[in-house]
Amino acid sequence: MLQTVRGKIKQNEFGICAAHEHLSIDLSRIKKDPDTILDDEAGMESELHHFYQAGGRSMVELTNEGMGRDVQRLKRLSEVTNVHIIACTGFYKDPFIPDFAQKWDRDAFALYFTKEIEEGIQNTGIYPGVIGEVGTSVNEIKPVEKELIIGAGKAALATGLTVTTHTSLGTMGVEQVNMLFDLGVPKDQIIIGHQDLNTNKDEVLDVLRAGVYIGFDTIGKTNYRPDEDRIAFLLDFIERGYHKQILLSADLTRKSHWKKHGGPGYDLVLQGFIPKLQEHGVTNDVIQDMLINNPAHAFSIKER
Known part of the structure; x- marks a missing residue:
């Protein structure tokens, strides 16, 4: 089973999934940039309709506390668009961790996440379906980030939920x-x-060899890296037999990423990236694994 904002669903109901996204977010406290505020609910609804029309059926929304999380909004959006949305419990990374949690140790983080998983998020009656995105800095893990990651792991062991992480620039x-x-x-x-x-x-191969899932989840962010380079790596990983460990998404976090503001929108993986993979000979079975089967397994609640 998977825990969505509207309740639990079966794996075969999940469908094509965007595995790492943000719909309602506010990073401006740290970034000081109004482009990093997504607060237009009607706009979110419109963007989700585009996603649905492209074949998308589910989305993992990884905006946690300290990033502008609003799970009641996510539930409303899910109800009106029929997109399954998984909400999260967690904190992001330094310096986005809320002030009240900056001094916490692993046990305090674990207790907080476990409480939200078992009792719901802030008296909303809405339950998280994943622990994340919990992260680390570029080429280093700060002390509070170490406690955060370990706390998330302890909560995962206690509840059966998956941990999904943020790695700064993949490091x-x-x-x-x-x-x-x-x-x-x-x-x-x-x-x-x-x-x-x-x-x-x-x-990246070392991570894959460990047997865990990885996110190829900033597709379209060519300011960081050309998608052609992403495709080259991905084709190699598929050739090596790692396609059952790979999840796809775009990680949209800005107004300028939305269609209504001239951006590509949440359907960019389905409309732009997947056709390129098909041109390179990637089979429908492999694509179905990355878009449907892998997310359904990755985000399912595990036996404890």
């Missing part, structure tokens, strides 16, 4: 895996995010 993925493995978190309960941003193929 520190192996270190995240090792921290979670040291706790005993199973590999099918771990998603290491943003691995399409890491230009060091050997580091």
Whole structure:
């Protein structure tokens, strides 16, 4: 089963999934940029309709507390668009962790996340379906981030929910895996995010060899890396047999990413990226794994 904002659903109901997205978000406290505020609910609805028309049926929304989380809005959007939405519990990374949690240790993080998973988010009656996105900095893991990742792992063990992470520019993925493995978190309960941003193929392969899921989830963000380079890596990983561990998404976080503001919209993976993979000979079975089967398994609640 998977936990959505409208309740639990079966894996075969999940459909084509965008595995790492943001609909309602506010990063302006840190970024000081109004483009990083998504608060237009009618706009969100319109963007989700485009996603649905392209074949999208589910979305994992990883805006957590400190990033502008609004799970009641997500429920309204899910009800009106019929897109399954998974909400999250978690904190992002330094410096986005809320002030009240900056000094917490792993047990405090674990307790907070577990409470939301078991009792619902802030008296809304809405339950998170994933722990995330919990993250680390570029080429380093700050002390509070270490406590955060380990706390998320402890909550995963206690509840059966998957941990999905943020890696800044794709770095520190192996270190995240090792921290979670040291706790005993199973590999099918771990998603290491943003691995399409890491230009060091050997580091990404090390993450894949560990058996965990990875996010190729900043597709279309060509200011970081050309999509042609993403495709080249992805084709190699598929050739090596790792396609059952890969999740796809675009991680939209700005007004300028939306169609109504001239951006590509949440359907960019389905409308632009998938056809390019097909041109390179990627089979429908492999595409179905990355878009449907892998997310359904990755975000399912695991037996404890």
